[in-house]
Amino acid sequence: MTTIALFGNPNTGKTTLFNRLTDSYAYMGNWSGVTVEKKVGAIKDSDITVVDLPGIYSLNPLTKDEAVATNYLLSEPQELFLNVVNAAQLKRNLLLSIELLEFGKPMIIALNMIDSLAQLGIRYNLDVLEKAFHCQVTTTNARGNKGVNALKDQLLQDDHGMTGDTDFKLVYPAAVQQAAEQAVRGLCRDNDYDERFAYWLAIQFMNANAAVIHYAKEHQLTALLNQLPYYQAQKFEEKIYQTRLTFIENTLQAAREQAASPRVRNLTAKIDRVVTNPILGLPIFALVFLLMFKLTFDWVGTPISDILDGWLSGPISSTANHLLTQAGAMPFLRSLIVDGVIAGVGGVLVFLPQIFMLFACISVLEDSGYMARAALVLDKIMSKVGLNGKAFIPLIIGFGCNVPGIMAARTIEQPKERLITTLISPYMSCSARLPIYSLFVAAFFNKNQAVIVLSLYFLGIVVALLLAKIYQIVFKSEDKSFFMIELPDYHLPQPAIIWHGTWDKGKGFIHKAGTIIFAGTVVIWLLSYFGPTGAVANVNQSFSAIIGRTLLPIFHSFGVTSWEAVSAILTGIMAKEVISSTLMVLYHTANRTLLVASLSQLFTPLAAYSFLVFVLLYIPCFATIGVIHAETGTWKWPIYSVISSFFIALLLATLFYQGGLLLGL
Incomplete structure (x- = not known):
């Protein structure tokens, strides 16, 4: 091997x-x-x-x-x-x-x-x-x-050179060379190291490589450790860097040729002068994301979702009901499959076109080279709250799913900045919330779907940045990590790469539909089918209704008046997609159009938007809570995240609703 x-x-x-x-x-x-x-x-x-x-x-x-x-x-x-x-x-x-x-x-x-x-x-x-x-x-x-x-x-090929080591050896200034040779003699004598490996260790140690210094301490390499103060005093790190850079410059100058047919293009530089402009950069970023949501909700995603919705709630649901009836299935089983599984899981799957459209847009932005510019544009804003553009990358990833977004915060050097980024990441509107947004904007904001959804995404960013500023003050975070990002040339996105990126991001949603959402749907159906006296003919007598009505007063402040919405909020803690499947099950329909009509009877537009604000900000899903624990190594921060996010969501949803009432909305 x-x-x-x-x-x-x-x-x-x-x-x-x-x-x-x-x-x-x-x-x-x-x-x-x-x-x-x-x-x-x-x-x-x-x-x-x-x-x-x-x-x-x-x-x-x-x-x-x-x-x-x-x-x-x-x-x-x-x-x-x-x-x-x-x-x-x-x-x-x-x-x-x-x-x-x-x-x-x-x-x-x-x-x-x-x-x-x-x-x-x-x-x-x-x-x-x-x-x-x-x-x-x-x-x-x-x-x-x-x-x-x-x-x-x-x-x-067998002769590609794996059998022979390279004989590359850069000539450093005399002081560096002499110190390295002395260290090599000591390492070979005391630790029986190969001369080439010993030389590499010596150069890396003199270059202040933290991992190599740790290795030297762990293995008690006295030939290096005893000379550490001398290496630092001589500033060998600067001399090594300069020697390497000079060698590269001379080599490239010697090897450089002008192309036979020069095609010098400054297109990247010209575009960057606009999209990374201190004044124009942020509005362009907002317009790019508005276009992304237009494609997702108005132009492509929703029309396809409507077709899929009609198929799932029509032929699929009626055929399943007919076959189960013909097979003599008990009403309990028939209701579980038709009103539970098909209505719940199917009611979430109809949003796949929108989710895949969103991921395709993000993949295009990544492959074209724009996403790196977005991080650069937002670096100044992030710096005002004690972070930098590097923290923007986990937040952007969080638009797909908060779990990998939080995991991406590992690249941030300073522990306090890393913790702050972890705590604010759940406020990014992940793709799991898209089905809920789609339902409510179709019911109440049909003419402005993209704008409403975009406002929620930006609200999540604003809340996250405000909290980051507060955390910076509370944690007294003074050490700063630096932001360095490669700005690749702009490219025409490759279809194969776009598909790979879209599928890689979107397959997790399908996996959830077959596992967490399926399990959640069954639990929701059981709670709505049974009550204290057993099976109930009226869902208002079920366990779901009892729990929902008991907790309903907590949510009155932002216009929630139905126990069904409360039940959906509770099950959404498991996974945000389950909110949609809960509503589908409780209203016994897999048809999105019928559910939209039902919702319009339960909420006013102001209450609907306030409800979406709450869904955006409240308790993270189980998977996110778990990854916060894994990344921080303690249950303190996941518990804090659960409690703080609930009260922040309740406060802001109430402010939006009560403020709207005062304005006569």
Whole structure:
């Protein structure tokens, strides 16, 4: 078995290349000591395993997740490095390449996004690069699947260089070189290390690599530890960086050629002058998201949902009822399947077109390169509340699902900033809330569906940012992490990548429909079918009605007057999608149109909007509560999140409703 370690900076197309090489990948649990997922795949019809490491800028980690790459080098076996670099950003990307080459293993450098380099009118002589870096250099365009097969063939060949270590060795200033050689002698003598590995350890230690310093302390490498004050006083870190940068600049200058037909395009720069403009950036961001919701609700998603709704509530429901009757099924079983499962689960599945449309739009924004600009635009706003643009990434991911959004906060260096981001992430309006929004905007705001939904998304962002500011003051968070993000060139989104991203995000919703929503639907149906005296003919005598009426006074302040809405709120704690299925079950219908008509009799438009505000902000679902516990390592913060979010939701929903009444709405 041969293992290839895949390294690269963020946004170099590393994971896209990984997926191309392995066709698919398998999640093999988490890396030791951290919760970031380990991705391992195999090249088809071979014994070659590819390990996709987290995107990093250097082997000197800023976070525990970034330390995965360095710890992997220190503790795991690997035969070859595949280093993916952005061909149009070589000066920065090759800094990591030098660190990897110094490790001594054979390596292939893949100049990815080679199309972007051609657009700049630049070409590099690969022979010059190979001679300078003492390794193989190839070109790819993973997005367009160009050069990938050639790279795969190269990896499958027996003579691709896995058997021979690289002899690359950068010449550092005399003081650094002498200190390194002295450390190597001590490491080889005291710890019996291989000379090449000892040299890499010495250079990384002098470069103040936190993971290597920890490794040295753990293994009591006195040859390094005794010299630490001297290395710091000599500022070896700056000298090492400058030497590497000078070498890269000289090498690129020697290898650079002008393309035969220059196609210099400054399109990316021209677009960025507009979309990242301090004044225009935020309004453009709002317009982009408005367009996204127009597509989701007004133009594409809802019309398809209406067709699916008619199919599920008509032929599917009536056919199931007919077949069960013909089979002699008991009324109990027939009601469970038709009024429970089909009405509940089917009532949620009708919103799949809207959910997939939203995810498709997000995938387009990601693949085109705009999402990185959105983070940059919002960096100034985030900084005013004590965070930065890096915290925006988890919040954006939270629009799909709060669980991976909270997990994405691991990339934030400072613990307090990471905790703040974790606590505010549940206020992002996840896709699970879309079915509820769709029902209510169809019933009360049919002409302004996209605007109403957009207002809820932005309300969630505003609440999250205000809370972040409060938490910053309460936690006395003074240490700040820095924000650095790669701005890739703009691309025309690739259909295959859009589909892969959309399906990857949306399949979780289908999985929920078959598990959590199904289970929740059965529980809801049982509570509505039975009462204290057994099976009830009238749902108003059921356990659901009793519980709902008991708690109803709590929600009177924002216009809720029906126990059915209270029951839906309670079951929504399990998973927000269950709110829709609860209403479908309680009203014994899988037809969205009929449910919309029923809702219009129970709420005023003001009460409906206030109800949506409450649904947006109140208690996170079970999965989100669980991941908050997993990420913080204590039940204190999940419990706090449950209590605080309920009262914040109740307060704001009440303010909207009572304020609207005062204004005569």
